[in-house]
Amino acid sequence: xxxxxxxxxxxxxxxxxxxxxxxxxxxxxxxxxxxxxxxxxxxxxxxxxxxxxxxxxxxxxxxxxxxxxxxxxxxxxxxxxxxxxxxxxxxxxxxxxxxxxxxxxxxxxxxxxxxxxxxxxxxxxxxxxxxxxxxxxxxxxxxxxxxxxxxxxxxxxxxxxxxxxxxxxxxxxxxxxxxxxxxxxxxxxxxxxxxxxxxxxxxxxxxxxxxxxxxxxxxxxxxxxxxxxxxxxxxxxxxxxxxxxxxxxxxxxxxxxxxxxxxxxxxxxxxxxxxxxxxxxx
Amino acid sequence: xxxxxxxxxxxxxxxxxxxxxxxxxxxxxxxxxxxxxxxxxxxxxxxxxxxxxxxxxxxxxxxxxxxxxxxxxxxxxxxxxxxxxxxxxxxxxxxxxxxxxxxxxxxxxxxxxxxxxxxxxxxxxxxxxxxxxxxxxxxxxxxxxxxxxxxxxxxxxxxxxxxxxxxxxxxxxxxxxxxxxxxxxxxxxxxxxxxxxxxxxxxxxxxxxxxxxxxxxxxxxxxxxxxxxxxxxxxxxxxxxxxxxxxxxxxxxxxxxxxxxxxxxxxxxxxxxxxxxxxxxxxxxxxxxxxxxxxxxxxxxxxxxxxxxxxxxxxxx
Numbered sequence: 001x002x003x004x005x006x007x008x009x010x011x012x013x014x015x016x017x018x019x020x021x022x023x024x025x026x027x028x029x030x031x032x033x034x035x036x037x038x039x040x041x042x043x044x045x046x047x048x049x050x051x052x053x054x055x056x057x058x059x060x061x062x063x064x065x066x067x068x069x070x071x072x073x074x075x076x077x078x079x080x081x082x083x084x085x086x087x088x089x090x091x092x093x094x095x096x097x098x099x100x101x102x103x104x105x106x107x108x109x110x111x112x113x114x115x116x117x118x119x120x121x122x123x124x125x126x127x128x129x130x131x132x133x134x135x136x137x138x139x140x141x142x143x144x145x146x147x148x149x150x151x152x153x154x155x156x157x158x159x160x161x162x163x164x165x166x167x168x169x170x171x172x173x174x175x176x177x178x179x180x181x182x183x184x185x186x187x188x189x190x191x192x193x194x195x196x197x198x199x200x201x202x203x204x205x206x207x208x209x210x211x212x213x214x215x216x217x218x219x220x221x222x223x224x225x226x227x228x229x230x231x232x233x234x235x236x237x238x239x240x241x242x243x244x245x246x247x248x249x250x251x252x253x254x255x256x257x258x259x260x261x262x263x264x265x266x267x268x269x270x271x272x273x274x275x276x277x278x279x280x281x282x
Numbered sequence: 283x284x285x286x287x288x289x290x291x292x293x294x295x296x297x298x299x300x301x302x303x304x305x306x307x308x309x310x311x312x313x314x315x316x317x318x319x320x321x322x323x324x325x326x327x328x329x330x331x332x333x334x335x336x337x338x339x340x341x342x343x344x345x346x347x348x349x350x351x352x353x354x355x356x357x358x359x360x361x362x363x364x365x366x367x368x369x370x371x372x373x374x375x376x377x378x379x380x381x382x383x384x385x386x387x388x389x390x391x392x393x394x395x396x397x398x399x400x401x402x403x404x405x406x407x408x409x410x411x412x413x414x415x416x417x418x419x420x421x422x423x424x425x426x427x428x429x430x431x432x433x434x435x436x437x438x439x440x441x442x443x444x445x446x447x448x449x450x451x452x453x454x455x456x457x458x459x460x461x462x463x464x465x466x467x468x469x470x471x472x473x474x475x476x477x478x479x480x481x482x483x484x485x486x487x488x489x490x491x492x493x494x495x496x497x498x499x500x501x502x503x504x505x506x507x508x509x510x511x512x513x514x515x516x517x518x519x520x521x522x523x524x525x526x527x528x529x530x531x532x533x534x535x536x537x538x539x540x541x542x543x544x545x546x547x548x549x550x551x552x553x554x555x556x557x558x559x560x561x562x563x564x565x566x567x568x569x570x571x572x573x574x575x576x577x578x579x580x581x582x583x584x585x586x587x588x589x590x591x592x593x594x595x596x597x598x599x
Contacts, residue, residue: 058357066352107384115355117384120375126345127380130352130360137313137334138356157376160345167340 007045007217009278010082011037015248016275017078017282021094023268028095028103031258032149033075035180035215035243040079042220043145047228052084055112063142064131066116068124069149069178070104071260077101081282085113088282122155124148125175129165132173143231146175151183154192159204165236166205174227175206176239179214182256197240207235214243249274283499284474286492288456294486295393295450297432299324302361305440306332309359312440315350316363317343322452323363323393343368347376347388354386359440362388366395366449367408374414381445382418389439390415391448395425396536397564397581398486398574399452407569413541415447416514422467423514425449425535425543427488429457431511434465442467449485451536453574456489468512470520476506479592480524483534484510484543487562487583491534494588505592513543518550525551530558530595534588536578539563558598560591 014037022028044050048063067076074094081088086100093099100111104119116127124146132144148158165173177197181188188194201208207230211223223239230237245259246252249271252263263271305312306328314328315337329336339346343364350360362369369392370377381388397407416423424439424446426432432450439446473488474495483491488509495505506524510517525531531551533544544561551557564581578584 058355060356064355116351116386117379120379123344123348123376123380126348126376127352127355129345130349131355132352133337133349134353134356134358137358140356157344157348160340160342161348164339164342164345164349168337 004217007041010041012275013279014041014075014078016272016277017091018074019263019268019271021074021091022262025095026262028074028262029071029260031245031252032072034247034249034252035245036072036075036178038215038217038220039241040075042217042224044079044083046221047224055085057115060138061140061142065145066124066128067105067118067147069121069152070118073105076105080113091282121152122157125158125161128173129161129170132170135172144173148177150177150179150194151188153194162204169234170236171232171234173236176241178243179240180243180245182245184259186256201238205235206238208238208240211239211241214241215247286458288458290457291454292429292457293452293454294426294429294432295452296324297429298391298436298450301433301436303327309440311357311359313353313358314361315339315346317341317346319364325363343373344376347373348380350388351380351384351386354388360388361391363391365406366392366411367406370408370411370414378418382421385420386445387443389446389448393450394452395449396451397569397577400574401571403571404568409538409564411449412513412537420445422446424512425485426511427485427509428455428459430459430461430463434463438465438467451486455486468515468517470517471509473509474507476504478504478528479596480506480508480528480531481588482508482510482531482547484513486536487534490585491588493585497589498592510543513546516546521547522555525557530599532560532562532588532591532595534562536583537563538566540566558595560595562588562591
């Protein structure tokens, strides 16, 4: 129970990080960031094996993570900092000139923890497959994790990658889909219906796990644990993770309006009041 | 003047394929990917010798570029192989974000570039690829001139760390450079010394330039022929040195005149040493079906067109 309690405390702090970062520069993407806090906290604190103090681009003999929907950089930067990749104070530089914390994640400025640029959607899964293939060639038994948005699956490259990974038994890969049913222009089903995602992945030859409570630490941990068990059995593994965009801040929840919008001073205050400081603010 | 002759004609893509076979034996980090064009790219031997290092991606170029970027993260040196159009325009954003901006050590190897793939027509005849690729920060752009130079270039880029676009072609053309030559990325090669005009050429156009120089010599015009195999980074000192001597320049490429080698050179000359220049290149149009020879004639990129351009530029000296 302590484990879950600690991750919940971390999640609250990450929400504070996210809204403070976005508020300061009045730009960025809080909605999807807030919706995946519990996933990032669980993955980086409990599931992945990695070495944040000695970051190498090759990442040999450690688990790797690739963020495909790069616009949720606030949550990514928060967990990377809180996991020891770089000082938490650096979150203060989000989206500022000369910062390593670019609007969308990049290797270009040398931020530890980032191994690929993302932002132009639909590319992360392909990169992750390449890294997973390299691990197999290097006899490295560690796993490769990715997160993609649900709307992002409208990009055709994903389906090339999904087809390839199954056809070539890339079974050291766990791809999570942030299924919040929202995209910039509105509900997924209004913009371009995705149909039955689970059936689609299954039909393509993936092992699929559904996490119906993607903002509940225990459920996310259970899903990730199950997914790990399914690796190494000849199929890539997909987690369809149902989340709530804007989770943890009442006026941001259940709407796509906060996809890429920053809170005002008053809204920030309200958001922080709902998420009292647990670890130290940066 | 030096005379260039040849005993055989070979396709530059075979230079790539043979070098890849060699790299398979000498560099265990080299891996190869193709999007259903193993034979066209001459990657069959590599596939046969190293099936564990060969990735058949299917007809899915976007995924191929992303997977190649990912393979570098485990220390591999991926060589992607497909046609030039599908190596660039089709996957420009994948290359831009996952390879160029991310600084990945991917070698994008592109066959069937330009008009001379012939009968397949304009859908496959990219004349825009050099422009697109040279605009990407950090991308090295190489267009070798014959089988031997393509082979040497392929070996050289495996030793270079960073993204590279290697452009070559389909037709069998004269092999006139030495076997087992050393290839220096970014270093121009002077094939012919001359004093009246500088002819700079890349890719298949180098042989045309040498043929043009022969014709010009008979008419008493001394042409310096420089092979720019690396369009980016451009060997500016070599070009400046030559035009300081000759006072005019003709640039030759199997590419749209917009965005290619000629424009790169014009920009350099305009800022340091304004020089009369003529462009032998495709005049902002798409290609069409035909034999390579017919197409080069119709689109005015033959040796005879270089001769005409030289005479034009000499008038402006």
